[in-house]
Amino acid sequence: MKTERPEARHVSELFEKFGGSVADGFPAIHAPTFRTQNGTPYLKAPGVVMLARPQTNVAGLAGFLEGFDPELKFPEYLEDPTPLPGSSQLCKTAGQTCYMSFGPRRTKNENAAAYFERLTSAGHGSVLEHANFSFLLYGISRSVTHELVRHRAGMGFSQVSQRYVSGTVLRFVERPEYQEDEKLHRLFEERADRAAKEYQEMADSLLERQEGGSAMLSADYKTDARKKVQQTARSLLPNETEAPMVLTGNVRALRHIIEMRADAHAESEIRNLAVRLFLCLVTADPILFGDYEISELPDGTCTVTTEYRKA
Numbered sequence: 001m002k003t004e005r006p007e008a009r010h011v012s013e014l015f016e017k018f019g020g021s022v023a024d025g026f027p028a029i030h031a032p033t034f035r036t037q038n039g040t041p042y043l044k045a046p047g048v049v050m051l052a053r054p055q056t057n058v059a060g061l062a063g064f065l066e067g068f069d070p071e072l073k074f075p076e077y078l079e080d081p082t083p084l085p086g087s088s089q090l091c092k093t094a095g096q097t098c099y100m101s102f103g104p105r106r107t108k109n110e111n112a113a114a115y116f117e118r119l120t121s122a123g124h125g126s127v128l129e130h131a132n133f134s135f136l137l138y139g140i141s142r143s144v145t146h147e148l149v150r151h152r153a154g155m156g157f158s159q160v161s162q163r164y165v166s167g168t169v170l171r172f173v174e175r176p177e178y179q180e181d182e183k184l185h186r187l188f189e190e191r192a193d194r195a196a197k198e199y200q201e202m203a204d205s206l207l208e209r210q211e212g213g214s215a216m217l218s219a220d221y222k223t224d225a226r227k228k229v230q231q232t233a234r235s236l237l238p239n240e241t242e243a244p245m246v247l248t249g250n251v252r253a254l255r256h257i258i259e260m261r262a263d264a265h266a267e268s269e270i271r272n273l274a275v276r277l278f279l280c281l282v283t284a285d286p287i288l289f290g291d292y293e294i295s296e297l298p299d300g301t302c303t304v305t306t307e308y309r310k311a
């Protein structure tokens, strides 16, 4: 069975090093929460949790395959002894539908890695659009999510609304560069405390004005009133504010994001995120991401590369 990547051991070592775990087939890399001396919560790394992955019903092809000349032996397709991850199976079945490659001369599942290498190396990535993965991302700053949402093609985002949620869920993200430097770390903690305090004071002042009948802050409904306070108070929140989101992307789009954002020259916080996304994806499907290599840079961070960019 060729579903193992050559450097699979390296991938699993790094997945474990980042604190990764797999529950019921769903990989996750969680991130702990820290607190300043004043109790303001913050995170030092992105948390990545796979929420959804494809499940493929190959048996469902039976009624279709049985309708062709028995000499073509299409129903054999249902008896391939090598199981694939649902995402690889879905993309492979989609690709094989193009040429009606269901008979004995088709590429068998044991050669799925070579099948996808032929597609990605030739830039025929459209079959990769069938498989979608969803993730919860947290421990990521507003500046990282601003970069992430620039990826439009094949992506869906649902991000925390700073207009709706209140200061009770406010958390911050410490950049890697501040974590090892005593002074920069102290300044970060002071900033986080100050931002949380100023936000609360501003929200309280706005609420007072609203209750005092301010025309700018008035609203007919309670939710609208709360939004008017919070949409104004959020103006003073820094880029370091945590901005959790659920992200869904098809494999073609996710590959592009990994290539752009886990590149050695990418911004360090988004690279940390892209590396974790890659580790979860390659753990879930070692075939669709089988052409990627992950390596460690001199500063101990990681980068992900492939020969077949932008399939």
Ligand SMILES: Cc1cc2nc3c(=O)[nH]c(=O)nc-3n(C[C@H](O)[C@H](O)[C@H](O)COP(=O)(O)OP(=O)(O)OC[C@H]3O[C@@H](n4cnc5c(N)ncnc54)[C@H](O)[C@@H]3O)c2cc1C
Residues within 6 Å of the ligand: 150, 151, 152, 153, 256, 260, 261, 265, 266, 267
């Ligand atoms: C290191 C780095 C530095 C950056 N610096 C800046 C900066 O200074 N300022 C700034 O504004 N942005 C910057 N960006 C963001 C960058 O310009 C892109 O907006 C972002 O990376 C999204 O990638 P994409 O354009 O490939 O789009 P995606 O939405 O990821 O689309 C994937 C691919 O689909 C195709 N596609 C998508 N939409 C269209 C379309 N409308 N028409 C035709 N083809 C389309 C393209 O081939 C595209 O590459 C930077 C990105 C990186 C990685």
